[in-house]
Amino acid sequence: MEQLNTDILIVGGGVAGLSATTAFAAAGFKTLCVDAVPPIVDQNADGADLRSTAFLLPSVDLLKQSGLWQGLEEYAAPLRIMRILDSGGEDHGIREQANFDARDIDQPAFGYNLPNWLLRREMVDHVNKLTNASLLSPLKVTRITPRSDEVLVNLSDGRLLRTKLVVAADGRNSLIREQLGIDIQSWRYGQKALAFNVECALPHQNISTEIHRSGGPFTLVPLPDLDGKHYSAVVWMETGPNADDLLKMDAAAFNDTLNKRSCGVLGDLKLAGKRLLWPIIAQRAARLNGPRTALLAEAAHVIPPIGAQGLNMSLADLSALVNLTVEARDSGKDFGGTKVLNTYNRTRWPDMAARIKGVDVLNRAAMAKSQNLRDLRRAGLKTLYGIAPLRKAAMKAGLGAK
Numbered sequence: 001m002e003q004l005n006t007d008i009l010i011v012g013g014g015v016a017g018l019s020a021t022t023a024f025a026a027a028g029f030k031t032l033c034v035d036a037v038p039p040i041v042d043q044n045a046d047g048a049d050l051r052s053t054a055f056l057l058p059s060v061d062l063l064k065q066s067g068l069w070q071g072l073e074e075y076a077a078p079l080r081i082m083r084i085l086d087s088g089g090e091d092h093g094i095r096e097q098a099n100f101d102a103r104d105i106d107q108p109a110f111g112y113n114l115p116n117w118l119l120r121r122e123m124v125d126h127v128n129k130l131t132n133a134s135l136l137s138p139l140k141v142t143r144i145t146p147r148s149d150e151v152l153v154n155l156s157d158g159r160l161l162r163t164k165l166v167v168a169a170d171g172r173n174s175l176i177r178e179q180l181g182i183d184i185q186s187w188r189y190g191q192k193a194l195a196f197n198v199e200c201a202l203p204h205q206n207i208s209t210e211i212h213r214s215g216g217p218f219t220l221v222p223l224p225d226l227d228g229k230h231y232s233a234v235v236w237m238e239t240g241p242n243a244d245d246l247l248k249m250d251a252a253a254f255n256d257t258l259n260k261r262s263c264g265v266l267g268d269l270k271l272a273g274k275r276l277l278w279p280i281i282a283q284r285a286a287r288l289n290g291p292r293t294a295l296l297a298e299a300a301h302v303i304p305p306i307g308a309q310g311l312n313m314s315l316a317d318l319s320a321l322v323n324l325t326v327e328a329r330d331s332g333k334d335f336g337g338t339k340v341l342n343t344y345n346r347t348r349w350p351d352m353a354a355r356i357k358g359v360d361v362l363n364r365a366a367m368a369k370s371q372n373l374r375d376l377r378r379a380g381l382k383t384l385y386g387i388a389p390l391r392k393a394a395m396k397a398g399l400g401a402k
């Protein structure tokens, strides 16, 4: 049976794994990505990922370095203002409002939003053009055996692969993490998120709007206009049973409920396409490394989709890992060795833990049912917004600055 050799093996070709493949290839490593399922790059195909990702500025910088941004830019909707609204009462009125404007921190935008199915299409296209990277799929990694100077990897077609470093981007139920015996800690919130697109009567003006109300936040994220019509992507977090009901509703009943929940901020909204349901959990791995292995993205951490932190945190991990491996390689050291991987864990784990905690607090505040907690939520938003240095610090922290 044929043997494969590569500098770096990426297990998992989700958005995170494909980002890693292009980033390591751009840094000059021979890189191979293996994914268990073929990438779905058509938005109308069954199983297409209809979520979108808001890439914050540091992530856009990484996509630029990887040579991906040039192909993505034309599809991206800039996010110039992050608007948080607090809604309550039977009339779905807006009780408090805060606009966080990127110009306050001297930036033209906080980031750019792109549909996930399109990201996959562009990323796969890009990988296929590279001479030092490839994607093999459908193909599974069934076992890894780390040794002192390499890792032996068994593939589901019987082939054996040798690599210096395994990057596990194989998702929240990571097989690699399990094989390495790395523990996880998980939290449940009793919530689910409904992800879908809407056609809006009014233009979004590049404002991303998060509306807080018991049950969880409802977020409208700008998408580019198409054929003169206005679109936004929606992530609607609700208690599990309510989210199940929303998924089952016919389009007319759903649009009615949707328009109450959106408080009319973008005029009349109409469902455009399918609705997908995602369970909401938070999860973190006890460490981000094992022998010759780095955990990345949901294999390392899962957080509720608030403040666009999930994949952005993963790309911050990736950026750190690329820098560490390049530095080791360029000084003649072992780029897959313990020193590099321990430093990766030491530098990224505290940031990951802090962001999971921050999003947990925001989510619990957004879910709050009791009047006292809801009053506290409104007061917190008012304080955060009303004090300029605090507001600017929050915006910078959201982007990833320490």
Ligand SMILES: Cc1cc2nc3c(=O)[nH]c(=O)nc-3n(C[C@H](O)[C@H](O)[C@H](O)COP(=O)(O)OP(=O)(O)OC[C@H]3O[C@@H](n4cnc5c(N)ncnc54)[C@H](O)[C@@H]3O)c2cc1C
Pocket: 011, 012, 013, 014, 015, 016, 017, 034, 035, 036, 037, 051, 052, 053, 054, 055, 139, 140, 141, 142, 169, 170, 171, 172, 175, 193, 194, 195, 235, 278, 296, 297, 298, 299, 305, 308, 309, 310, 311, 312, 313, 314
């Ligand atoms: C509703 C919603 C909205 C979100 N919005 C945002 C946002 O705006 N901004 C943001 O930053 N984040 C956002 N996130 C988070 C973001 O979507 C995730 O962080 C990201 O999609 C996770 O990608 P991943 O590549 O780690 O995992 P996955 O997409 O699960 O990919 C894992 C891949 O590994 C493969 N695999 C598994 N096991 C094996 C194996 N043994 N061998 C080979 N392949 C294997 C699978 O086939 C799969 O393709 C959102 C999340 C949700 C739920």
